[in-house]
Amino acid sequence: MNISHQKVDDVNAKINVELTPEDYNPTVDKAIKEQAKKAKLPGFRPGMVPTGHIRRTYGKSILFDEINKLVNDKIAEYIGENKLEVLGQPLPVESDADANYSWDFKDTFAFNYEIGLAPAFETPFSKETAFTAYDIKADDATLAERVKNLRRSYGKMTNPEVSEEGDVLYATLKQEKEEGIEKTTSVRTDIIEDAKVKKSLVGLKKDDTVKIDVKKAFKVADIARILGITEEEATNLDVTKFELSVKNINRLEESDLDQEFFDKLFPAGEVTKEEEFTAKVKEEVENLFKQNSDQKLRNDIYTYGMDKVDVAFPETFLKKWLKATNPNISDEELEEGFADFLSNLKWTIIENRIVTANSLEVKYDEVISLAKERIYAQIKMYNINEEPTDEQLNQFAMQLLQDREQANRLFEEAKALKVFDYLKENVSLNPEEITYVDFEKLEK
Structure with a gap:
């Protein structure tokens, strides 16, 4: 078997493989014998199928498979031995598919493969870099925000009479049109983007009502979640004004800075x-x-x-x-x-x-x-x-x-x-x- 490679340029090369019958027939003969032992064919006892019958019936397909495996294994060995830094996998040259082989166990095969090579360069890092x-x-601001989040995480839920910024309103939202959307849900005031809408939800009591524009108040994803609709439906709302009726006010009180909290x-x-x-x-x-x-x-x-x-x-x-x-x-x-x-x-x-x-x-x-x-x-x-x-x-x-x-x-x-x-x-x-x-x- 002869294997060689030629550089086309700095990052492209070709690998050439030449196989003679002496290179592949021992491997093919072994594969045929193994197939004969495993074969279950009418008229033959299991394991007693003659190798000649296997060769005549399946010889060409076995030959093709074994040559393919042999070539791939040898190319991998060649790449390793020659320390070629190959990118991807070798690709057979398309013109080889048209080669006229008889596949009679006597052919000398010549295969050509394209390979991509990694470019040569020095890694650019040293003690001078x-x-x-x-x-x-x-x-202070970042620290205060972290302390606040921790205190809220271990705080308790209360139901104050009057809403403040940051509260969660349990409310009914009703679209201002006939047969419009009506949904009773929780509305987080801390995620409201519009300052005027946010201010309108401060100072509310149970059963109070206020009108809001949901498109100004919330992101599309939040509108979809609050109203129980898809984001596409939220994007295409024809009427964005809703009446909000307060059912309850929920407030997460911050935990006290006491020993129970510390522990x-x-x-x-x-x-x-x-x-x-x-x-x-x-x-x-x-x-x-x-x-x-x-x-x-x-x-x-x-x-x-x-x-x-x-x-x-x-x-x-x-x-x-x-x-x-x-x-x-x-x-x-x-x-x-x-x-x-x-x-x-x-x-x-x-x-x-x-x-x-x-x-x-x-x-x-x-x-x-x-x-x-x-x-x-x-x-x-x-x-x-x-x-x-x-x-x-x-x-x-x-x-x-x-x-x-x-x-x-x-x-x-x-x-x-x-x-x-x-x-x-x-x-x-x-x-x-x-x-x-x-x-x-x-x-x-």
């Missing part, structure tokens, strides 16, 4: 004073801000790397490969998503070269730990008081990783984190304190 690492501090948030007795509570909340908030800071740093590193690596890709080949592997994709869909595909491909190559050059390794335990982190965060999102055990998290993680798609996604995420941790240690980071308000301005 500088980035800003933001140390985000909680300003709901922290281990019993750990926090006993308001100052200690505020310090704990500040610590919690600033720990969350570290995630924002890390994300900003990751984005900056990504942007820098993508800007510095300015290379060409085998675009014609890649489009052909994408069409071959996604036969239902239209030309318009392919063109529409191709720029994003190339961007993802470029960053993947950058990451892979950092991994290879520095012998970074993603271990199975790291993927398990990441899966447990994601599961824990999801559980806490839906039930703040539920604390899953490590055994439960392990069980959930193992179930999640049985899904190949989820396992691959988590592996890629773990690899990205590994690369990010490596880069943080091997570039220059300039620390800078900043308030959360000012940090948010950087993101816009």
Whole structure:
């Protein structure tokens, strides 16, 4: 068997494979014998079908399958041995399909494949590459908002006589037209967008009525939810004026800053004073801000790397490969998503070269730990008081990783984190304190 490759240009090449009968017949003979042992044919006892009969009846299809497997295996070996950084998969040259072979176990076969090669470049990160690492501090307004949310989360529901801003009105909404929509529902005043509408709902008592324009008051999704209609119907409402009649007023009172409240948030007795509570909340908030800071740093590193690596890709080949592997994709869909595909491909190559050059390794335990982190965060999102055990998290993680798609996604995420941790240690980071308000301005 002869295998060779020739470069067409820096990012395109061809692989040529030549097979003689001596290369493929031993493999084909073995496959025919195995088929004879398994075959169940009329007139023959199981396992006693003559190989000659199998060769005459199924020989050409077996020959075709075995040559296909042999060629694919040898090409994969050749790519590995020659350290070719191939993009996608080798594609057979279409003209080879017209080759006139007799398939009589005596042919010499010649196959040609197109391959796309990753462009050559150096990863653009070193100790001379500088980035800003933001140390985000909680300003008074952000801290006050967090304290307020915590107090409301553990507060109690009351039914005051007069409404205030932020209350939830249990009310009937009636559209001002004959046979219009009428719905008794809860109306959150804190989501109202129009200041005049919001003001009109302050100072109301039970059985009071007021007219509001729902299009001014709410987003389309909120209108649909409140009135029990579809978003399309909410968008196309012909009459947007409704009469709102108050049935009840609900108010979530903030919890007192007392020991009972502190013990709901922290281990019993750990926090006993308001100052200690505020310090704990500040610590919690600033720990969350570290995630924002890390994300900003990751984005900056990504942007820098993508800007510095300015290379060409085998675009014609890649489009052909994408069409071959996604036969239902239209030309318009392919063109529409191709720029994003190339961007993802470029960053993947950058990451892979950092991994290879520095012998970074993603271990199975790291993927398990990441899966447990994601599961824990999801559980806490839906039930703040539920604390899953490590055994439960392990069980959930193992179930999640049985899904190949989820396992691959988590592996890629773990690899990205590994690369990010490596880069943080091997570039220059300039620390800078900043308030959360000012940090948010950087993101816009």
